[in-house]
Amino acid sequence: MSVPTDQPAIIERQHFQRLIDALIRKGYRVIGPVVRDGAIVYDELAALDDLPQGWTDEQDGGVYRLKRRADDALFGYAVGPHSWKKFLHPPHLRLWQARRNADGAEFTAETEPPPRFAFIGVRSCELHAIAIQDKVFLQGSYVDPTYQARREQAFIVAVNCGQAGGTCFCVSMNTGPQATFGFDLALTEVIEGDRHYFVAEAGTDRGAELLRELSARQAGDEERRQAAQTVARTAQQMGRTMDTHDIKALLYRNHEHPRWDDVANRCLTCANCTMVCPTCFCTTVEDTTNLTGEHAERWRRWDSCFTLDFSYIHGGSVRVSTKARYRQWMTHKLASWIDQFGTSGCVGCGRCITWCPVGIDITEEVRAIRESEAEQ
Amino acid sequence: MTAQTLEPILAEHPFFQGLAAEDIQLVAGCATNAVFKAGEVISREGEPANQFYLLREGKVALEIYVPERGQVVLQTLGAGELVGWSWLIPPYQWRFDVRAVEFVHAFALDGACLRGKCEANPRLGYELLKRVAQVFTERLMATRLQLLDVYGNRS
Amino acid sequence: MADPMLPEPYRIARVRRETHDTFTLELLPINSARAMSFAPGQFNMLYVFGTGESAISISGATTDERLVHTIRAVGTVTRALQRLKRGDVIGVRGPFGTSWPMQEAIGRDVVIVTGGIGLAPLRPVIYQVLAQRAQYGKFVLLYGARTPRDLLYARELEKWRGQFDCGVEITLDTADNDWRGNVGFVTALIPSAQFNPTNTVAMICGPEVMMRFTAQELRKRGMRDEQIYLSLERNMKCAVGFCGHCQYGPHFICKDGPVFRYDRIASLLGKQEL
Numbered sequence: 001m002s003v004p005t006d007q008p009a010i011i012e013r014q015h016f017q018r019l020i021d022a023l024i025r026k027g028y029r030v031i032g033p034v035v036r037d038g039a040i041v042y043d044e045l046a047a048l049d050d051l052p053q054g055w056t057d058e059q060d061g062g063v064y065r066l067k068r069r070a071d072d073a074l075f076g077y078a079v080g081p082h083s084w085k086k087f088l089h090p091p092h093l094r095l096w097q098a099r100r101n102a103d104g105a106e107f108t109a110e111t112e113p114p115p116r117f118a119f120i121g122v123r124s125c126e127l128h129a130i131a132i133q134d135k136v137f138l139q140g141s142y143v144d145p146t147y148q149a150r151r152e153q154a155f156i157v158a159v160n161c162g163q164a165g166g167t168c169f170c171v172s173m174n175t176g177p178q179a180t181f182g183f184d185l186a187l188t189e190v191i192e193g194d195r196h197y198f199v200a201e202a203g204t205d206r207g208a209e210l211l212r213e214l215s216a217r218q219a220g221d222e223e224r225r226q227a228a229q230t231v232a233r234t235a236q237q238m239g240r241t242m243d244t245h246d247i248k249a250l251l252y253r254n255h256e257h258p259r260w261d262d263v264a265n266r267c268l269t270c271a272n273c274t275m276v277c278p279t280c281f282c283t284t285v286e287d288t289t290n291l292t293g294e295h296a297e298r299w300r301r302w303d304s305c306f307t308l309d310f311s312y313i314h315g316g317s318v319r320v321s322t323k324a325r326y327r328q329w330m331t332h333k334l335a336s337w338i339d340q341f342g343t344s345g346c347v348g349c350g351r352c353i354t355w356c357p358v359g360i361d362i363t364e365e366v367r368a369i370r371e372s373e374a375e376q
Numbered sequence: 377m378t379a380q381t382l383e384p385i386l387a388e389h390p391f392f393q394g395l396a397a398e399d400i401q402l403v404a405g406c407a408t409n410a411v412f413k414a415g416e417v418i419s420r421e422g423e424p425a426n427q428f429y430l431l432r433e434g435k436v437a438l439e440i441y442v443p444e445r446g447q448v449v450l451q452t453l454g455a456g457e458l459v460g461w462s463w464l465i466p467p468y469q470w471r472f473d474v475r476a477v478e479f480v481h482a483f484a485l486d487g488a489c490l491r492g493k494c495e496a497n498p499r500l501g502y503e504l505l506k507r508v509a510q511v512f513t514e515r516l517m518a519t520r521l522q523l524l525d526v527y528g529n530r531s
Numbered sequence: 532m533a534d535p536m537l538p539e540p541y542r543i544a545r546v547r548r549e550t551h552d553t554f555t556l557e558l559l560p561i562n563s564a565r566a567m568s569f570a571p572g573q574f575n576m577l578y579v580f581g582t583g584e585s586a587i588s589i590s591g592a593t594t595d596e597r598l599v600h601t602i603r604a605v606g607t608v609t610r611a612l613q614r615l616k617r618g619d620v621i622g623v624r625g626p627f628g629t630s631w632p633m634q635e636a637i638g639r640d641v642v643i644v645t646g647g648i649g650l651a652p653l654r655p656v657i658y659q660v661l662a663q664r665a666q667y668g669k670f671v672l673l674y675g676a677r678t679p680r681d682l683l684y685a686r687e688l689e690k691w692r693g694q695f696d697c698g699v700e701i702t703l704d705t706a707d708n709d710w711r712g713n714v715g716f717v718t719a720l721i722p723s724a725q726f727n728p729t730n731t732v733a734m735i736c737g738p739e740v741m742m743r744f745t746a747q748e749l750r751k752r753g754m755r756d757e758q759i760y761l762s763l764e765r766n767m768k769c770a771v772g773f774c775g776h777c778q779y780g781p782h783f784i785c786k787d788g789p790v791f792r793y794d795r796i797a798s799l800l801g802k803q804e805l
């Protein structure tokens with residue numbers, strides 16, 4: 001695919017519906033942010049009105065609250081509890097069915113055609129998260145066919161962040177707030193006086209083609225400047241920071257550290273952090289049969305390294321203590337992930353901090369371990 | 377066979393390997409050859425531990441009598457290994473039974489003789505104690521691993 | 532590429548009872564003429580209809596027409612496997628994982644140290660060494676088991692022991708009066724084993740504690756970490772690196788292992804709750 005040379009274009013706020021319509025016309029299931037149960041989550045969009053217009057989110061350790069904005073921004077929030085992995089790497093998936101037959105048994109793979117998704121409102125940190133899951137599911141010795149089919153077809157409309165959340169630290173992780181790759185279209189929302197528009201940049205040919213279909217006009221210098229300023233401002237607003245210098249060695253050499261006991265006293269092993277994390281990919285399987293025992297199915301379900309079962313081998317679990325399970329999660333995320341996939345497993349989205357019921361903060365845990373070394 | 381001619385072969389036994397020639401000479405003065413037939417009892421629990429053995433060939437079993445189980449083998453030892461350290465530690469009595477499982481060819485070392493030389497020559501005493509301590513730790517480690525029952529089924 | 536999660540049906544051609552808690556299944560594929568090819572040390576995921584899957588090493592010869600698995604009944608799936616009879620059909624996915632260093636072993640002495648069911652994943656190596664005896668130097672098999680009734684492949688062990696060019700030593704944790712062999716931990720067999728430490732490849736499989744101490748004992752003999760290989764075990768669900776369960780520090784046991792060169796994991800062995 002050649003890199004399009006198209007200039008940034010302008011989509012006026014009142015024309016945003018055209019973008020959704022165009023994607024629906026092309027046969028995509030359009031997914032974007034919607035307000036539900038007091039949070040901004042990702043779900044199917046039919047119309048512009050579904051977007052969280054005028055809403056923002058207040059976030060801190062263990063705190064998430066929707067608030068009204070002073071303006072009518074469509075993407076004036078950070079990130080909610082959902083991430084796009086629920087569409088690309090489904091939480092619950094039938095892998096195959098088996099039937100007893102004259103030969104003994106027959107296994108049948110799933111044949112249902114995978115859904116074609118268009119994602120609207122993908123943040124830069126989320127583009128990085130998708131790229132990380134690509135490495136897990138597509139770039140190893142085996143390929144996950146479900147992920148592959150969904151991923152290859154997905155149309156991605158990124159939105160540069162106009163505002164950082166209270167638990168955001170993408171600047172520390174070099175994953176945002178500006179979308180730099182992995183999108184078909186990237187939008188920057190600008191509200192300036194009574195003007196409300198999006199500066200749109202195509203990342204692929206099909207993105208450029210969509211812009212042409214929308215007859216979007218070329219962006220002017222001032223509009224581009226406004227967009228750049230919006231993102232630059234966001235970068236200054238990060239609610240959290242994390243010093244990632246030499247972090248792999250830091251965590252490897254601190255497998256034994258009193259801080260793990262400290263965090264274990266707070267951690268409830270509820271697994272929320274792993275469910276909301278956009279890169280956590282672990283799953284387990286469930287086998288079922290019908291009552292006659294003639295038909296069996298195998299299902300895959302998201303799993304978490306915070307459960308005792310996760311590390312069970314005959315005789316017992318390897319990671320019995322809460323300490324060991326938190327350590328596994330954080331060390332995997334920030335250290336062993338680098339050995340496994342050549343990248344950190346953390347994109348600085350802050351979800352694990354916000355959605356932790358007791359407000360455990362991964363940036364704070366890293367800081368505590370790092371500072372304890374400095375004191376020595 | 378005289379003590380003199382034992383020196384070179386004593387020096388080759390793993391337990392004495394690397395020991396200075398003068399020390400070998402001292403040690404050889406307390407050593408004799410010993411052979412045991414398969415099944416022969418070498419020592420019994422409670423007997424005075426006048427001697428210990430350095431095995432050259434064959435295998436011995438350390439055993440204990442358990443009334444409801446009979447003779448129980450705790451451990452087997454083979455060529456190159458040391459059998460018995462009760463000669464070094466009061467009250468100088470065998471703690472277990474030792475039985476030759478196969479034909480055994482060994483050096484028998486007189487415990488009182490060697491203790492005397494060690495008392496008179498603390499440098500030699502310390503050297504031998506280090507070597508016995510090495511055997512202690514290896515046996516203890518192996519025993520602990522045996523106790524762990526690592527092949528057992530915990531579920 | 533075929534879906535790595537989809538099992539192939541295999542029919543049980545023979546069930547052999549090995550000990551009170553171990554048994555061997557010989558399997559033939561239903562949809563193809565020949566069983567899969569594999570390398571010694573690799574494993575399969577065996578599926579019991581409606582019950583679930585378990586990761587089991589392959590314990591037959593690479594040249595066998597049948598796929599051979601020796602299994603210890605310790606969990607739900609393995610107990611369900613134990614209840615199956617000749618003619619029953621199970622699902623098989625694989626083979627997965629790394630294999631024993633058969634190539635590196637050519638021209639060298641081969642030392643196998645195993646404990647318990649750990650003999651099963653090494654039996655393909657034994658078959659291969661014995662079938663191509665001239666390719667290898669001295670061959671030493673040291674095997675530790677719990678009691679005489681836990682000895683796996685007892686008849687074969689006797690046969691191998693009877694071969695003049697095999698140094699087979701067996702030792703037990705606990706023995707009755709009838710046992711004429713060694714009593715003690717398997718590491719005790721290493722100091723007197725006949726091999727040339729500088730030109731040997733060692734392969735270890737057994738409980739993790741046993742492997743840790745065995746590696747140390749081999750190093751005492753003068754072997755370097757790079758000459759020692761061992762096979763690790765962790766919870767496995769997918770066998771292809773997707774499910775995350777088998778992580779061991781930076782490694783996925785299912786695809787980076789189960790066979791590892793000792794120097795690559797030495798610093799992880801013994802770390803608590805890793």
